Amino acid sequence: MKLPIYMDHHATTPVDPRVLEAMLPYFTETFGNAASRNHVFGWEAEAAVDEARHQIASAMNAVDKEIVFTSGATESDDLAILGAARMYRQKGNHVVTGQTEHRAVLDTCEALQKEGFEVTYLPVDRRGRITPEELRAAMTERTIVVSLMLANNEVGTIQPIVELASVCRERGVLFHTDAVQGFGKIPFDVELMHVDLASVTAHKIYGPKGVGALYVRSKNPRVRLSPIILGGGHERGLRSGTLNVPGIVGFGKAVEICMAEMETEARRLRLLRKRLHEGIVSRVEDVSVNGPPVPEVAEDGSLAPGEREERLPGNLNLSFAGVEGEALLMGLRDVAVSSGSACTSASLRPSHVLKALGVPDDLAHASIRFGLGRWNTEEEVDFTVEAVERTVKRLRAMAPMKVSSPAP
Ligand code: PLP
Numbered sequence: 001m002k003l004p005i006y007m008d009h010h011a012t013t014p015v016d017p018r019v020l021e022a023m024l025p026y027f028t029e030t031f032g033n034a035a036s037r038n039h040v041f042g043w044e045a046e047a048a049v050d051e052a053r054h055q056i057a058s059a060m061n062a063v064d065k066e067i068v069f070t071s072g073a074t075e076s077d078d079l080a081i082l083g084a085a086r087m088y089r090q091k092g093n094h095v096v097t098g099q100t101e102h103r104a105v106l107d108t109c110e111a112l113q114k115e116g117f118e119v120t121y122l123p124v125d126r127r128g129r130i131t132p133e134e135l136r137a138a139m140t141e142r143t144i145v146v147s148l149m150l151a152n153n154e155v156g157t158i159q160p161i162v163e164l165a166s167v168c169r170e171r172g173v174l175f176h177t178d179a180v181q182g183f184g185k186i187p188f189d190v191e192l193m194h195v196d197l198a199s200v201t202a203h204k205i206y207g208p209k210g211v212g213a214l215y216v217r218s219k220n221p222r223v224r225l226s227p228i229i230l231g232g233g234h235e236r237g238l239r240s241g242t243l244n245v246p247g248i249v250g251f252g253k254a255v256e257i258c259m260a261e262m263e264t265e266a267r268r269l270r271l272l273r274k275r276l277h278e279g280i281v282s283r284v285e286d287v288s289v290n291g292p293p294v295p296e297v298a299e300d301g302s303l304a305p306g307e308r309e310e311r312l313p314g315n316l317n318l319s320f321a322g323v324e325g326e327a328l329l330m331g332l333r334d335v336a337v338s339s340g341s342a343c344t345s346a347s348l349r350p351s352h353v354l355k356a357l358g359v360p361d362d363l364a365h366a367s368i369r370f371g372l373g374r375w376n377t378e379e380e381v382d383f384t385v386e387a388v389e390r391t392v393k394r395l396r397a398m399a400p401m402k403v404s405s406p407a408p
Helices: 017-023 040-059 073-087 103-114 132-138 161-171 245-283 325-331 352-356 361-365 378-398
Strands: 067-070 094-098 118-122 143-147 174-178 197-201 212-216 287-289 315-320 367-371
Touching (some): 017 245, 040 245, 067 073, 073 143, 094 103, 103 118, 118 132, 132 161, 143 161, 161 174, 245 315, 245 378, 325 367, 352 361, 361 367
Parallel strands (some): 094 118, 094 143, 143 174, 174 197
Antiparallel strands (some): 067 212, 315 367
């Protein structure tokens, strides 16, 4: 076993060697600009982009022309929300989102408020879920876009997207989902789920960083967007700029692998998570799970028949009462995990996600997010359990503090 161990796969993932291999020729040999229409270098690059577009579209049951390549999901979220709100402004000025969304969505909604839009930030229950009834109650005659994530990046909550999007469909309101953490890991189908706009990114699914896509529905209804990057008219005018051909090829390959391995990967990750969770709670006291409960799994890692997956298979988020999460991270030197979202871990505010779930501040500060991924092993999990036990016990012995009771 090699140290340090990487267990932070919600932040990013290593590039799968099969993905890298697919990308390599597009840096040096087949390096053309996909927009060059008058020579073979351009045609080859365009053909490679077309293939990747097809791989990504078919993985979510979309048609190829509905995929717009971007620099990543932050840009996809921005394009979806700003682009739709500005385009449909004459219809209304109200946008609905959730309190546990990623900053890419929340900051964009705040920017819309400065442009005069009204935004409702829906609360969540203790598991991080929003109900269709709450969404329906929040919508008004002026609502034009709803943006709710497929799966949460901190606590792994999987939203009931079909039910939520159906409410929007009934009312003729556009439904956007930040599908970053779920795409390639759990089933995602834009037709079955009535999704109009969906953001995805390569680097969370063993593809390269800096490449993402936005799904934009082309019929029933045809979604129109006001572009946020202008110049050149690439991607049907929705996102100008020379395409990142090697990145796009890698994204397509990464999606293809995820789709082929989704079920086996999910089972393996559920079993590893069970081992991690049971290992920790059997050795350490006063540990609470943040977000949905960790599900029972069969020996082969499958869920009980009829049981709905409520939490991403590789996600575990725990609070260790009486211990500072940052101190725990320092103590766990050989295991890369995260306290809250990597994007906000520079600030010491308790995670907005845990706060929205109703986790008290002291327990939110005492939380660790484990993100298991493709190459984690049982041996690594066992090492992590021991490291957590050792570190928590040492920290508690050093600074015995009044422990508030863990969230139920
Ligand atoms: N949305 C979610 C849920 C994420 O987890 C992330 C990653 O941090 C993003 C959006 C941003 O994606 P990207 O890094 O591709 O901009």
